[in-house]
Amino acid sequence: MGLYLSNISHKFGSNEVLKNVNADIPSGQILCLLGPSGCGKTTLLRIAAGLEILQQGSVRISDDIVADTNIQIPAEKRGVGLMFQDFALFPHLNVRDNVAFGLTELSTEDANKRIDEVLERVNMLGQGDAFPHTLSGGQQQRVALARALAPKPAVMLLDEPFSGLDQNMRVQIREETLGILKTSGVATLMVTHNPEEALFMADQMMVMGPDGRILQQGRPNEIYAEPAHAYVAKFFGQANSVTGVASGGKIETPLGIIDVSNCQDGCEVEAIIRPAALILKIDGDETSDDKRGRGNFDFADGIPVEVISARSLGQNTFVRFRVKGADDDVPDFHCRQRGFFPEKPDSEVRALIRQKRIFIYHTEDSV
Ligand SMILES: Nc1ncnc2c1ncn2[C@@H]1O[C@H](COP(=O)(O)OP(=O)(O)OP(=O)(O)O)[C@@H](O)[C@H]1O
Ligand SMILES: [Mg+2]
Incomplete structure (x- = not known):
């Protein structure tokens, strides 16, 4: 049982949108598909559903080929x-x-029995007589989910199903949906733009590049912790990027020397630094990480920086900064840090970097 897509490629005229896409989704599993706008995510779902004629490859549902170049x-x-x-x-x-x-x-x-069952499952049994315009967005979403599940499909195809909901409703509905999909045992292919949502929902994740190729596929934690491309690393929220030419296993960057020991001399390298790999230290102040005994950062002295803005995001402060004395073409950097509030605007601030959390890529592999 499940949904199996093999070697799917698709063109609209000369516009190649999918290139050799493969995905195996056994029953009871959720695969989340992520990628930039226009890369072909909806097209892939439409091909799997039979709403778009397949051009190349095959679609199998359970033991049946439902689309190939003949069927x-x-x-x-x-x-x-x-x-x-x-x-x-x-x-x-x-x-x-x-x-x-x-x-x-x-x-x-039998239909009435089934309607009771699915409405109960999405917690809407009491509103059976209501018309859609009298329901909230979240309630309508749950009815849509019930409608899709009612015929007991082997496969569910969800295209950004929560995007119309506000943040609180979205968190609640996706949690409910996850439970319902898991207990129904369907194979689910879900498109989302939201990496956090994918990390939450997915058994497997698939990240597509702008050219319709799959860049990486695997368990969510694997993709988050070991992104195979700079593009994938940057996909999980804003990240800092510095480039350099490898020399003696290192690159010199505005944020200090970064170890690139796997790269040969002369290689052009991009280092992606997620906000969590940077920490700012105000002179004379212990960082909150030091206080928790996790001051595991390199370059004990850090690089002197100038804070451009520090805005509270609730738990964390989003800090944008630039390296002191850097050339004009050096970009700003940013980090998220708990409890960072420079009291005096002229405080000396230094940026420390956690080498282990930096991702290194050869720039010629970039997409
Ligand atoms: N019926 C069509 N005829 C011609 N071009 C199409 C058709 N449907 C989609 N396209 C093109 O194919 C590309 C992929 O479209 P698709 O809707 O699959 O992207 P997407 O990844 O779902 O994007 P988004 O994240 O914005 O929803 C786009 O360039 C789009 O303009
Ligand atoms: Mg789409």
């Missing part, structure tokens, strides 16, 4: 549940009738 099983015969961003419930049908939509093959009695 195209129509969408309604694939046993696929769909939930796209504009999940549009039918406005003239109440909640129960919306959910009943895909249950035409069941007797009225």
Whole structure:
């Protein structure tokens, strides 16, 4: 059981949007697909659903090939549940009738039983007679999920299903959805723009580059902790980037010397430094990390910097800074740090860097 995509490539005219995409999603697993706008994520879902004619490769659901260069099983015969961003419930049908939509093959009695079951599962059983416009965004989303699950699909295809919801609702609904998908045992392919959401939901993650190639695929922690490309490393929120030419296993950067011992002399190298790999120390002050006994940073002296702005994000402070005396073409850097509040504007501040947390890439591999 599950959804298996093999060697899928797709073009719109001369615009190649998918290149040799492979994905195996066994039942009960969720694969989250991430990538920049326009790289082909929705196209891949539409091909899997049968809404777009497959050009190259194959789609298998459980033991059946549903699309290859000879076969195209129509969408309604694939046993696929769909939930796209504009999940549009039918406005003239109440909640129960919306959910009943895909249950035409069941007797009225069986359909009613199934509607009760799925509405109960999404906690909407009490609102069966309500019309969509009287429901909140989160409630509508849950009805859409119930409608997609009602025919017991083997596969669910979700295209940015939570993007219309506000932050609190989004966290709640995605947690509920995760539970429902897991207990239903469907194979789920879900597109999201939100890396945090993918880390939360996914059994596997797949990151697509701007050219429609898969850059990396694997368990979420693996992708977060060992990004295979600079592009993937940068995908998880804002990161700092410095470049240099390797010499003697090191590059000189505005933030200090960075170890690139795996790179040959003369190689152009990009170092991606996530905000957590940088810490700022105010002269005479212990950093909060020092206080917790985790002052595990290199360059004990740090690099003198000038704070441009420090804004509280609740738990952390987002600090933008520049290296003192740096040329104009050296970019600003940033970090997130708990409890960083320089009291005096003229305080001496130094940036310390955690070498172990830096990701190093050859620039010729970049996308
Ligand atoms: N029916 C179509 N005809 C021609 N070009 C298309 C068609 N559908 C999509 N495209 C093009 O294919 C590319 C990929 O589109 P797609 O909708 O799959 O991207 P996406 O990764 O889902 O982007 P987003 O994150 O913005 O939703 C885009 O350049 C788009 O303009
Ligand atoms: Mg899309």
